[in-house]
Amino acid sequence: MAGQVQRQTGVALWRQIADRIRQAISAGAYDETGMVPPETVLALQFGVNRHTVRSAIAALAQEGIVRAVQGRGTLIERKERLNFPITKRTRFTAGIGEQAREMRGLLLSYSEEKADADVARGLQIRPGEPVIRMETVRKADGRPVSCATAWFPAGRFGGMPDAYQRTESITKAFAELGLSDYVRATTEITAVHADEADTAALDLAPGAILLITKAVNTDLEGVPVQYAISRFAADRVQFTIEN
Amino acid sequence: MAGQVQRQTGVALWRQIADRIRQAISAGAYDETGMVPPETVLALQFGVNRHTVRSAIAALAQEGIVRAVQGRGTLIERKERLNFPITKRTRFTAGIGEQAREMRGLLLSYSEEKADADVARGLQIRPGEPVIRMETVRKADGRPVSCATAWFPAGRFGGMPDAYQRTESITKAFAELGLSDYVRATTEITAVHADEADTAALDLAPGAILLITKAVNTDLEGVPVQYAISRFAADRVQFTIEN
DNA sequence: TATGGTTGTCTATATCAATAGACATTTAAG
DNA sequence: CTTAAATGTCTATTGATATAGACAACCATA
Incomplete structure (x- = not known):
């Protein structure tokens, strides 16, 4: 599920990453744990800084798809298509x-x-x-x-x-x-x-x-x-x- | 065909505008003249600076869809869907x-x-x-x-x-x-x-x-x-x- | 050839996007 | 209680994005 993100395309990295995570969730990629992988892991996967991943997760939280809990991780709230x-x-x-x-x-x-x-x-x-x-x-x-x-x-x-x-x-x-x-x-x-x-x-x-x-x-x-x-x-x- | 562009969405304005122009071309919006409206007109239509429109047109030119000619205007090269x-x-x-x-x-x-x-x-x-x-x-x-x-x-x-x-x-x-x-x-x-x-x-x-x-x-x-x-x-x- | 309309180029500035590092805070598990 | 692992917050820096204005270069045409 890797496949790198693209730079300087007019589409911000955090948005590309948010789209990818959203899709992975709806495809059932994280069904076992019910959680999104840790920010540091995602940052490594996508080849970006952890702060960039955080922006993506913040966008998904805004949509109500995930909820980040300090100390635990990022929980999947809604999984739909x-x-x-x-x-x-x-x-x-x-x-x-x-x-x-x-x-x-x-x-x-x-x-x-x-x-x-x-x-x-x-x-x-x-x-x-x-x-x-x-x-x-x-x-x-x-x-x-x-x-x-x-x-x-x-x-x-x-x-x-x-x-x-x-x-x-x-x-x-x-x-x-x-x-x-x-x-x-x-x-x-x-x-x-x-x-x-x-x-x-x-x-x-x-x-x-x-x-x-x-x-x-x-x-x-x-x-x-x-x-x-x-x-x-x-x-x-x-x-x-x-x- | 107006409908404003969105800011701070993670999608650059020049990219949104390029998408809109590309679609307008393929919908036949500029068939009468075979040209895209002048940059100043587009800038006014989309509510952005002329330079931003120029970035969009540069992207479309890169795709081979339009060709800008100094003094004349921006010609439509390919119209497809x-x-x-x-x-x-x-x-x-x-x-x-x-x-x-x-x-x-x-x-x-x-x-x-x-x-x-x-x-x-x-x-x-x-x-x-x-x-x-x-x-x-x-x-x-x-x-x-x-x-x-x-x-x-x-x-x-x-x-x-x-x-x-x-x-x-x-x-x-x-x-x-x-x-x-x-x-x-x-x-x-x-x-x-x-x-x-x-x-x-x-x-x-x-x-x-x-x-x-x-x-x-x-x-x-x-x-x-x-x-x-x-x-x-x-x-x-x-x-x-x-x- | 003069003029208006168009694209091309340049400088300057402000904001957003992305990276980098450090450290705090919270939770779960040993 | 301690520790590891996770998210939260802060500062700083760089590059991309967007605005603003001025002017050059070019084309068509009156």
Whole structure:
């Protein structure tokens, strides 16, 4: 698990090391002891000064992943990476349901607006037609996992914001509005560094990585009902595509 | 396209700005002029000093994405993001084929080894059974797109390294070894920061993001034939999942 | 050829990142 | 109680990062 860190890359050593330790924790590298190796050992492993390792651990402590105890060592507090299956019938709440006790979708804001070119293409409507836009955050056991911007055709799903706020689930909200089933037509996946807004919304470590999906959901006749751009904290989730 | 950069995050401003500009280029933001906006404009947009923007542009020039010309401006040299469809019949070479002139898969190294727990689970064999491991790099028009570690059951596909080296394609190599068709059973997708080895192998900007896939391919009877971990340069590709 | 807009270079300064060493404090174990 | 091992704190120094300002060099064009 060594593999040296890189200098003069615009990414501080302490951040690289924090990322590596976070990943090692979620991969179960320290499961036997439940603790991160001593600072002096890590410093030797990564080839850096002990103070640099301390900066990395401080960042992880800030995230709530580890807790340093004087005299004992650095304890692992949280070890997580939710699996998020992407299938024809992708259901966020259901898919994650077995891995977390409580799943909630929170509506941050919504508005009615006119579809721009991207949204119109996704929903297969004409640019300028009215759509409902919703900004949401989804949480597993109180911890933010992703935030999303979703668009719906305004005529058919004008009641979406209200239904979503009540049910805290897209699937249930669709059901309330008379759409009992829907399928995922396409999903695009990319990855970028988180910007300020998403860092705040997802309670992320600054400079963290986002996995981004652009998805179109359709009803059973193939008519688009939702176009959504979701931004996932990359260190908290993984996607699984089953065929 | 504004959205401010973040300070004191362990990620240097010039690197954040370079990432943003690179992404804007690949999204086609500057297609009309074929040029990046003037340094003074970018500095104002991002709320930083002009010298900081210059550091970012210098990094992009180093990557060969832009070329600054005194008196004229900064020209866009290369504009890239390959789309990589992930389907039941995922074929790297074929999928990318239409987007690049030349696709090549290069064998870096290979060895015969005993399957560890992960590999055994992927290939549905017993840990300790012999497998062939191959380290490969895949290039589109000479530019590295991904590197991968792949395992094959040694008994059935002992000739894999040789066949791959000759055909530069997994699909063709399988065909030579008597497997005319195969399907993708599962794919896991995650994202991390690139480590030193992958930075070198993929000719990446240091600190770049990797999209990682873990995939199991099976023959038409559902018997696993390949377990592969691929690491893609996140700023050069996107995945598309079609259903 | 004159001008405005652009990139290139230089100096100076402040802050962050990283190293180095010394020592204090706490915990667990002998 | 003593000791070893671990984290916590402090000072000092160096190099990378970022800001600020001034001016040179170059290009296109009016």
